[in-house]
Amino acid sequence: QLQLQESGPGLVKPSETLSLTCTVSGGSISISGYYWGWIRQPPGKGLEWIGSIYYSGSTYYHPSLKSRVTISVDTSKNQFSLKLTSVTAADTALYYCARHHHNPNYDYWGQGTLVTVSS
Amino acid sequence: QSVLTQPPSVSAAPGQMVTISCSGSTSNIGNNYVSWYQQLPGTAPKLLIYENNNRPSGIPDRFSGSKSGTSATLGITGLQTGDEADYYCGTWDSGLSAHVFGSGTKVTVL
Numbered sequence: 001q002l003q004l005q006e007s008g009p010g011l012v013k014p015s016e017t018l019s020l021t022c023t024v025s026g027g028s029i030s031i032s033g034y035y036w037g038w039i040r041q042p043p044g045k046g047l048e049w050i051g052s053i054y055y056s057g058s059t060y061y062h063p064s065l066k067s068r069v070t071i072s073v074d075t076s077k078n079q080f081s082l083k084l085t086s087v088t089a090a091d092t093a094l095y096y097c098a099r100h101h102h103n104p105n106y107d108y109w110g111q112g113t114l115v116t117v118s119s
Numbered sequence: 120q121s122v123l124t125q126p127p128s129v130s131a132a133p134g135q136m137v138t139i140s141c142s143g144s145t146s147n148i149g150n151n152y153v154s155w156y157q158q159l160p161g162t163a164p165k166l167l168i169y170e171n172n173n174r175p176s177g178i179p180d181r182f183s184g185s186k187s188g189t190s191a192t193l194g195i196t197g198l199q200t201g202d203e204a205d206y207y208c209g210t211w212d213s214g215l216s217a218h219v220f221g222s223g224t225k226v227t228v229l
Contacts, residue, residue, distance in 0.1 A: 103152045
């Protein structure tokens with residue numbers, strides 16, 4: 001059974017960089033036809049797609065976050081990562097990693113990790 | 120402000136049926152597949168419906184999806200207390216070049 005697990009600091013200071021890693025187990029990240037994405041959910045609010053990556057390294061990002069986001073993949077470790085620069089309190093959210101088809105439909109999700117932006 | 124509009128809440132008694140609408144445009148629902156997710160309190164979203172009307176393995180047939188024009192609908196029959204959750208629609212928006220999700224609908228079992 002495929003499992004995804006987010007990891008990273010739970011507290012980030014304003015203007016600094018948020019860094020998270022998603023470790024995939026129970027299957028290969030290099031599977032053809034599937035993408036690996038990051039989605040966030042501010043407390044009490046809805047879901048927002050951040051960006052996605054293919055195992056080849058091809059990426060695409062939400063236009064509103066594109067200038068601050070970098071997603072990378074390490075196939076040797078079966079991991080993919082998120083970096084979000086110049087964070088503000090508005091970036092406080094539960095961050096999920098997930099697998100999706102290109103349609104897109106997200107079929108496997110991590111449990112989520114709460115990141116708080118505060119000094 | 121989501122580009123996909125859902126009612127904030129719907130409710131019904133156990134055993135009854137509810138439907139949740141997801142309204143969009145030709146940039147998203149009108150020309151792309153729709154998926155639906157269930158988010159139980161304190162948990163990650165779970166895929167309920169993909170490609171408009173298909174259920175993943177393990178999802179009961181009490182859940183159904185449909186699409187017409189620029190709107191999609193999730194139906195839940197035989198409502199159970201365990202169905203109390205937030206439900207989200209999702210799709211690709213060609214104008215934004217982004218995955219988009221609906222605003223979410225809270226289902227309450229009376």
